[in-house]
Amino acid sequence: MALFSLCSSESSAQDRSGSIPIVNLMSEDESIMALRWVGRLIVGLIGLAILFVLVLKVILGPQFQKPVVQLARPRLPYFSHVVVITMENHGDKILSNNPQAKYINQLMNTWGFDTNYFGVTHVSLPNYVALLSGSTGGTHSDSPLQRFHQMSLPQELNQAKISWQAVMESIPSPGFNGNWYPDHLSKNTAPIVPPPDALYAKKHNPFALFPALNKSRPDHTINLTQFRHELASGHIAQFTWITPNLCHDMHGQASGPGASCPTSNPTLLIENGNHFLQQLIPEIIHSPGWNSHSVIFLTWDETNDPTNFLSPTDLRAYLAPGPEAPVIPVADIAIGGGKVPLLVLYGRHPHPLRVNLWADHYSVLKTIEDSWDLPYLGHAQDADVPVLTPFFSEKKTSSTR
Structure with missing residues (x-):
């Protein structure tokens, strides 16, 4: 017919x-x-x-049983300075004992290291948004066109008159609103497509995606060169967020003309990130403003892609959740960002401390808010999201005070 x-x-x-x-x-x-x-x-x-x-539930189910935790609000010391450094796409399994990550392993063995810490979800951007606001905003996308309107930590800091700044290593100028830099692609190219030579990526700068922050003080975002000048002078903000560029955060650039650190060269990416941290962290902890109540939180947004997506073991590791990871409602399965390193460099405790505390990026936010007596935002309010108390306890134990 x-x-x-x-x-x-x-x-x-x-x-x-x-x-x-x-x-x-x-x-x-x-x-x-x-x-x-x-x-x-x-x-x-x-x-x-x-x-x-x-x-998926059969494969992942046993790992997704959340412990019941009831936490009273602890009394943490008041942090004189907080520096959050966000790296990209590498789990502790690939970094631990990796010869390309010698300095990172040195930090693991000489400072605080949470061996049971997770990204909130996949992909990158939701993790940045979660750490900054206590919520992913419902996104699982890296699109720089998204905007988020929930309350954020910088807004709390503004209200409390606590100074803050966002350091984007290769942003060309404060308040720059482009999606990438450099960007030599056609203007008709989709915003999500990375130029091969790009170093700055808006998708790794959550501050640019909160209209309330851009409207108030876009000059809060500076590049690393300016931050180093401030660091040397001993005058940095109380809260500083640092995002390295694509060649230094272990993410890498898209393959193509001009790419100096393509994602296809994972060894180079780890070496570059390790070298970057080896230069930057000593600058911070030996700067005039650093003191015994200053702290660095160094972490990675999410774990690396599995070698084999069809392997139940690899898939479990890739999707392993921390507290309050996003849930697939149909099967009540939490889809997390996998296990990643969290290193805590606290000036008062310059000694090795390994803690097995089930936590994720919401815990870093909650810990900062607790120290500065700020309201808990989003999932930082939840009972199963712990404050990172063991790293700041005088008794150096895993119990909360």
Whole structure:
């Protein structure tokens, strides 16, 4: 039966007389069959999705049992300075004992190290937003076109008159609003497509995606060169967030002309990130403003992609959750960002301390808010999100005070 059928000769005659031709795309029977086919396709896709979720639950289920934790608000010391350094896409499994990450391993063995710390989810941007606001904003996208309107830590700091700044290593100027820099791609290129030579990425700068922050003080965002001048003078903000550029945060650039650190060279990415931290962290802890109540939180947004997505072991590691990871409602499965390092360099405790505290980026936010007596934002309010008390306890134990 033909897909297209013309009207009757009477209609054709009317068409020739000047009226608009009418074409029946399908007969009534064909239309019904097509609707049935579409319906079956939709039902089939839903069935496959449910089957996938159920298989995922079988593979991941045992790891997703959340402990019941009741935490009273502890009394942490008042931090004179907080520096948060966010790296990219590497879990503690790939970094621990890695010869390309010697300095990072030195930090693991000489300062505080949480061996049970997780990214909130995948991909990168939701983790940055979560750390800054206590919520992913419902996103699982890296698009720099997104905007977030929930309350954020910098807004709390403004209200409390606590100084803050965001350091984006290669941003060309304060308040720069481009998605990438440098960017030599056509203006018609989709914003999510990275230029091969780009160093700055807006998707790694959550401050630019909160309109309330851009509206108030866009000059709070500076590049690393300016930060180093401030560091040497002993005058830095009480809260500083540092995002290295794509060649130094272990993310890497897209392959193509001008790329000096392509994602296809993972060894180089780890070496570059390790070298960057080896230069920057001593500058911070030996600067005039650093004191015994200053702290650095060094972490990675999410773990690296699994070697084999079809391996249940690799998939479990990739999706392993921390507290309050996003949940697939149908099967009540938490989809986390995998285990990543959290290093805590606290001036008062310059000694090795390994802690096995189930935590994620919400815990860093909660710890900062606790020290400065700020309201807990978003999931930082939740009982199963712990404050990182063991790293600041005088007794050097894993218990809260």
